Amino acid sequence: MLFIGKIGKKDKEEISKKYFDNMKKTRLALIQMKMSSDKEKNIKNAISKIHLAKKKGANIVCLPELFLTNYFCQVEKHSNFNLAESIPGPTTKIFSSLAKELNLILLISVFEKRTSGIYHNTSIVINEIGKILGKYRKMHIPDDPQYYEKFYFTPGDLGYKSFKTKKGNLGTLICWDQWFPEAARLTALKGAEILFYPTAIGWHPKEKKKFGRSQLESWLTVQRSHAIANGIYVAAINRVGIEKQGGKKLEFWGNSVIFDPSGNVVEKGNLNEQVLVCDIDYRKIDNVRRHWPFFRDRRIDSYKNILKNPIDD
Amino acid sequence: MLFIGKIGKKDKEEISKKYFDNMKKTRLALIQMKMSSDKEKNIKNAISKIHLAKKKGANIVCLPELFLTNYFCQVEKHSNFNLAESIPGPTTKIFSSLAKELNLILLISVFEKRTSGIYHNTSIVINEIGKILGKYRKMHIPDDPQYYEKFYFTPGDLGYKSFKTKKGNLGTLICWDQWFPEAARLTALKGAEILFYPTAIGWHPKEKKKFGRSQLESWLTVQRSHAIANGIYVAAINRVGIEKQGGKKLEFWGNSVIFDPSGNVVEKGNLNEQVLVCDIDYRKIDNVRRHWPFFRDRRIDSYKNILKNPIDD
Numbered sequence: 001m002l003f004i005g006k007i008g009k010k011d012k013e014e015i016s017k018k019y020f021d022n023m024k025k026t027r028l029a030l031i032q033m034k035m036s037s038d039k040e041k042n043i044k045n046a047i048s049k050i051h052l053a054k055k056k057g058a059n060i061v062c063l064p065e066l067f068l069t070n071y072f073c074q075v076e077k078h079s080n081f082n083l084a085e086s087i088p089g090p091t092t093k094i095f096s097s098l099a100k101e102l103n104l105i106l107l108i109s110v111f112e113k114r115t116s117g118i119y120h121n122t123s124i125v126i127n128e129i130g131k132i133l134g135k136y137r138k139m140h141i142p143d144d145p146q147y148y149e150k151f152y153f154t155p156g157d158l159g160y161k162s163f164k165t166k167k168g169n170l171g172t173l174i175c176w177d178q179w180f181p182e183a184a185r186l187t188a189l190k191g192a193e194i195l196f197y198p199t200a201i202g203w204h205p206k207e208k209k210k211f212g213r214s215q216l217e218s219w220l221t222v223q224r225s226h227a228i229a230n231g232i233y234v235a236a237i238n239r240v241g242i243e244k245q246g247g248k249k250l251e252f253w254g255n256s257v258i259f260d261p262s263g264n265v266v267e268k269g270n271l272n273e274q275v276l277v278c279d280i281d282y283r284k285i286d287n288v289r290r291h292w293p294f295f296r297d298r299r300i301d302s303y304k305n306i307l308k309n310p311i312d313d
Numbered sequence: 314m315l316f317i318g319k320i321g322k323k324d325k326e327e328i329s330k331k332y333f334d335n336m337k338k339t340r341l342a343l344i345q346m347k348m349s350s351d352k353e354k355n356i357k358n359a360i361s362k363i364h365l366a367k368k369k370g371a372n373i374v375c376l377p378e379l380f381l382t383n384y385f386c387q388v389e390k391h392s393n394f395n396l397a398e399s400i401p402g403p404t405t406k407i408f409s410s411l412a413k414e415l416n417l418i419l420l421i422s423v424f425e426k427r428t429s430g431i432y433h434n435t436s437i438v439i440n441e442i443g444k445i446l447g448k449y450r451k452m453h454i455p456d457d458p459q460y461y462e463k464f465y466f467t468p469g470d471l472g473y474k475s476f477k478t479k480k481g482n483l484g485t486l487i488c489w490d491q492w493f494p495e496a497a498r499l500t501a502l503k504g505a506e507i508l509f510y511p512t513a514i515g516w517h518p519k520e521k522k523k524f525g526r527s528q529l530e531s532w533l534t535v536q537r538s539h540a541i542a543n544g545i546y547v548a549a550i551n552r553v554g555i556e557k558q559g560g561k562k563l564e565f566w567g568n569s570v571i572f573d574p575s576g577n578v579v580e581k582g583n584l585n586e587q588v589l590v591c592d593i594d595y596r597k598i599d600n601v602r603r604h605w606p607f608f609r610d611r612r613i614d615s616y617k618n619i620l621k622n623p624i625d626d
Contacts, residue, residue: 140610159615179607181494181542182616189623218541218576218605225538228531229494263531292531294492297453298622302472303495306619309611310502 029053034241084113100130136172162192184226202252227259261288342366347554375420397426413443449485475505497539515565540572
């Protein structure tokens, strides 16, 4: 009531500008977690860290890949399919309630049972009133010693996704997708302003000494390059800790990170559990793309062989 | 004659292995140059540095983008079209003779006059007997204050190219192409083992203090990411020095660089003229792609929207 009759044109403009600016900024939290073999404990850990993120002012929170469990893909074991669940299901129910309670947008990762014999590695976006906005099923599935994902996950068939929320357009990719510039580009073209990569990546203890640094740097470099090539924010959310299965170990390397649209590091984690919080200013995307206008110059008439494997002579 | 009658099966295998290994290795030179307004002087400088590269044992030598002249795209000036020439033409004649004389493979950059009113920014591969193996016409053309390339160059229409030589399969891209993961991928899919980016990139003196470091890092990062994402060698060959035209300056930032297929720096330049020489071991490509099998997992069924601009709602 205070303003009635008193508010002038200039005041209106200022209020409008402030409102507009708030729409263009948000605060993001990346939950870097250590997982145990106890599902309930992992859920409690995630919930407690999401509460902490809320206290720190986050509007959007992203959890690591398959945060409900140890990284079960370390071994090929049929009983591990028991860990999968439907969407919506028990886990989405818990985190939908939490999103609503805390007025937060949540990105969570679920081992999805679609039907008997079809399982996916799936990301879900839940909005601030607890509604599931949709899901993304991991498109690129790795298979490497101790990362036997092709045994568990049918490759995604929903394509690349960006979800419109009140706090920005959120692109959902997962771990191994991060090595494919095509996936980043396609998600950016869908309108995403942040690319999220919930991740489970680490060192084979035997390789760490010789290749560890180079592997970590490669991982950081490719994601940073997606930020630069697409003029977009990129966030990677990894787990930490050593996990042992089938007599073999993996050391998950943390280093969760967020790059701005110029590829500068906004925030980066270490090897411990952390709640990384950082401010996002979406206006940077427009500004960066104006100065480094890569989208303007794409030669879409010349890219058709991207849809092929190398052509044999 | 020494071996006749004496050479056993084991010796033969060893000789064969040594021969094979030699086929899989080569030595590369990147010529980082400062250009003047005197074409003849630039040619002499290039020739002298190619001789030095030969002395250092190089088999393949690459010159920077448009090394014959100052970076004339700093201004829009119709008389600059006089700088263009045909292919084959006077410049290819000089460097074909040189390649044959020195038994070297040369990659050179020419401002190509295709016909009246059609000019290209073109890369040429000349083999060790002086034969032009073919040309690549820059596909992605920039346009930015002091980089008015769209005024001069018609975008390339030959597609992406890799040239088979006795010293490996050489992929030819140019400068602004380096910001497009599509171009790197397409050239790698053609069979290239090294991506060459002759380049003319620098700082606007006014921007250098605030953005200079971030710009240079972005440039290094995207090229490094092409090496990683494609399991391939990547070489960028830039000019150095401050050039002034139309009352405005550009400081070309050198930093020519070669990355190995894991993204490690093999050799990197500074801000001065340099002949960077480095050894290439093509067996690394096979090994890296075996351990980081991104090519195996590309989802070519899902990339069709790469051929489009963002789809409006």
